[in-house]
Amino acid sequence: MNTLRLLTAGLAAAFTLTACITDADKGVVPGRAPEKHRPVAEMCDDARDSSGPFIDDWALEQGDYVSCTAHEECTEGDNGRCIGNGHDGWSCSYDRCFADDDCDNVCECEGGFRGDFNVCVGGDCRTDADCGPGGYCSPSFGDCGEYTGVVAYYCHTPDDECIDDSDCDGDGNFGAPYCAYNPAAGKWMCSDSHCAG
Amino acid sequence: MSVVRRAPLLLLVLAALACEEAAAPDAPDPLAVDGHAFVAEPAVGRAALEASLVDPTNGYSALRLARYTPERWGALPAWRPRVRAIMVHERGGSPPTEGFEDWWGARADDALPADRAGIEALGARAFTHFPAQVVPALRSVLGDAEAATTVGLIPDADGRLSGLVWVEVPGGVEPALTCATCHSDGVAGRPNMAFDLGAVYDLAAQSRTARGRWGPGRVDVTGDGVDNPTAFPDLRPIRFQTHLHRAATVRNGLLPLAVRIETLMITSTGEAWRPPRSVAFALAAYLWSMGDALPPPADGAGRAVFDATCARCHAGEGLAGAPVPIDDVGTADAVARSPDRGTGRWRVPSLRGVADRRLLFASGGVRGGVEELLDPDRAAAGHPFGLDLPAVERRALVGWLEGL
Numbered sequence A: 001m002n003t004l005r006l007l008t009a010g011l012a013a014a015f016t017l018t019a020c021i022t023d024a025d026k027g028v029v030p031g032r033a034p035e036k037h038r039p040v041a042e043m044c045d046d047a048r049d050s051s052g053p054f055i056d057d058w059a060l061e062q063g064d065y066v067s068c069t070a071h072e073e074c075t076e077g078d079n080g081r082c083i084g085n086g087h088d089g090w091s092c093s094y095d096r097c098f099a100d101d102d103c104d105n106v107c108e109c110e111g112g113f114r115g116d117f118n119v120c121v122g123g124d125c126r127t128d129a130d131c132g133p134g135g136y137c138s139p140s141f142g143d144c145g146e147y148t149g150v151v152a153y154y155c156h157t158p159d160d161e162c163i164d165d166s167d168c169d170g171d172g173n174f175g176a177p178y179c180a181y182n183p184a185a186g187k188w189m190c191s192d193s194h195c196a197g
Numbered sequence B: 001m002s003v004v005r006r007a008p009l010l011l012l013v014l015a016a017l018a019c020e021e022a023a024a025p026d027a028p029d030p031l032a033v034d035g036h037a038f039v040a041e042p043a044v045g046r047a048a049l050e051a052s053l054v055d056p057t058n059g060y061s062a063l064r065l066a067r068y069t070p071e072r073w074g075a076l077p078a079w080r081p082r083v084r085a086i087m088v089h090e091r092g093g094s095p096p097t098e099g100f101e102d103w104w105g106a107r108a109d110d111a112l113p114a115d116r117a118g119i120e121a122l123g124a125r126a127f128t129h130f131p132a133q134v135v136p137a138l139r140s141v142l143g144d145a146e147a148a149t150t151v152g153l154i155p156d157a158d159g160r161l162s163g164l165v166w167v168e169v170p171g172g173v174e175p176a177l178t179c180a181t182c183h184s185d186g187v188a189g190r191p192n193m194a195f196d197l198g199a200v201y202d203l204a205a206q207s208r209t210a211r212g213r214w215g216p217g218r219v220d221v222t223g224d225g226v227d228n229p230t231a232f233p234d235l236r237p238i239r240f241q242t243h244l245h246r247a248a249t250v251r252n253g254l255l256p257l258a259v260r261i262e263t264l265m266i267t268s269t270g271e272a273w274r275p276p277r278s279v280a281f282a283l284a285a286y287l288w289s290m291g292d293a294l295p296p297p298a299d300g301a302g303r304a305v306f307d308a309t310c311a312r313c314h315a316g317e318g319l320a321g322a323p324v325p326i327d328d329v330g331t332a333d334a335v336a337r338s339p340d341r342g343t344g345r346w347r348v349p350s351l352r353g354v355a356d357r358r359l360l361f362a363s364g365g366v367r368g369g370v371e372e373l374l375d376p377d378r379a380a381a382g383h384p385f386g387l388d389l390p391a392v393e394r395r396a397l398v399g400w401l402e403g404l
Helices: A002-020 A057-061 B003-023 B032-042 B042-052 B059-067 B116-130 B136-142 B143-150 B180-185 B196-204 B254-268 B277-293 B302-311 B367-372 B390-400
Strands: A080-086 A089-095 A107-108 A119-121 A138-143 A145-155 A178-182 A188-190 B084-088 B158-170 B174-178 B321-325 B345-348
Touching: A107 A145, A119 B084, A138 A178, A138 A188, A145 A178, A145 B196, B032 B042, B032 B116, B032 B254, B042 B059, B059 B116, B059 B174, B059 B254, B116 B158, B116 B277, B136 B143, B136 B174, B136 B196, B158 B180, B196 B277, B196 B367, B254 B277, B302 B390, B345 B390, B367 B390
Parallel strands: A119 A145
Antiparallel strands: A080 A089, A107 A119, A138 A145, A178 A188, B084 B158, B158 B174, B321 B345
């Protein structure tokens, strides 16, 4: 009976995959699982790098560009660290969560902006199971691409125009195209936007 | 006088009446003619685009030359989503599930009103209702009444929150900016200097990024990888500008402005949708009309100082002028040198309405309006014109500019 159930589930999943990821004319291979998806929720640890913060001398003279100079100054949350870089400045960062239930949606382990801190991200799914039989829940960039990194997790849809970044080729405007969920369109699409406007 | 003697007079009167009737039909309004051509013929917009781009090789121009075609962006579905205004009393609540309106009415996708008044009215409505950019990050502040105030989302006279709307999208509802969010502080077209979009993004990311340094009234709208935010522009004098964008990327005109609006909305949706061309043109017409409300330049002592000191660049009815080389101005130039919009020159901005603008220079480096602009001790470098005026003349000039 268990074997039969597994076979049935497998057939159903295969059928669903084919149904969900359609239209090979768009360059999307039917039935292919995304390279990045979330089969199960993960707990995040509280380990953070304690070296640094390695602030450039010139940055210290730039007013509010540097809002902390030592990890010990960061006391308004869990595991505070003073982190930054020459482009974005230096500021305190904290682990905002350790499990999905600490957030409205997903706790992204070490998903903080250019840092190793955990942050809550949005979207419409936590794991693949939230996306129906054979569905996939994948991390997505926002409208600033890799600059801001993963901003949410969304289910793939039957109308998707891409599954992975490798499905997006060609004339990127200011950087390589990537596959991301487009909230205005309600589906995954190729984008070459690295900040909107 | 007998009938026979009155006959020639009567004939003259009848002839005059006939001539009046023959002259009765009004000539069509050129604005309406242009608008209907823009909506009906994609080639009109394409021609306007090609003629208006100053440097076809920069990122902004190259993208549009490649994609503003009937086969690419012209083939995108027209977007006419239902929206619901976000009200101030809804801060801290959940996204709504009802109350959405089809503000288009029974209008077909590309139906443009027949006359100027109708077109401008459509544009005014689109200014406060058409979702110019979906911004899921807004959820982080809309769910928190205090955070919404902190980032400068302020109620207008109708209780709406800074022109924001909920918009129905496939799969749900998302918050979106309208033009009014950044370009209205209660007066349409005047920049919303309180709104800090960078802080919204940082709150959503729970991180401090370069966007968090934009500050209220500024935004980086280019995806060029360069940290070059600009102050929200005042849209009221747009018809007086010789060029669009601070870097003089586009030669100005009603049709180039319509194309600029249309392509802005296409890129802001990630090329998923295009706005109906009727909306793009109507918005352009509405913006074009905003200059009517600006006070005209006055005479007086300050005017004389202006003519002697400023009018070499800021000239004519619009107090604007042809673009000038970047190095001639000497202000912070990351905006002008942007690989996306740069042309090697700055637009000479129209000074109509300048009295209301607190952030001056493209970067917003001057934060205290014209008084600080003409203060010899100001911190922001560049644009030294007028800084060496005698105190009396400088005060007269400031007073005159503050009447604009």
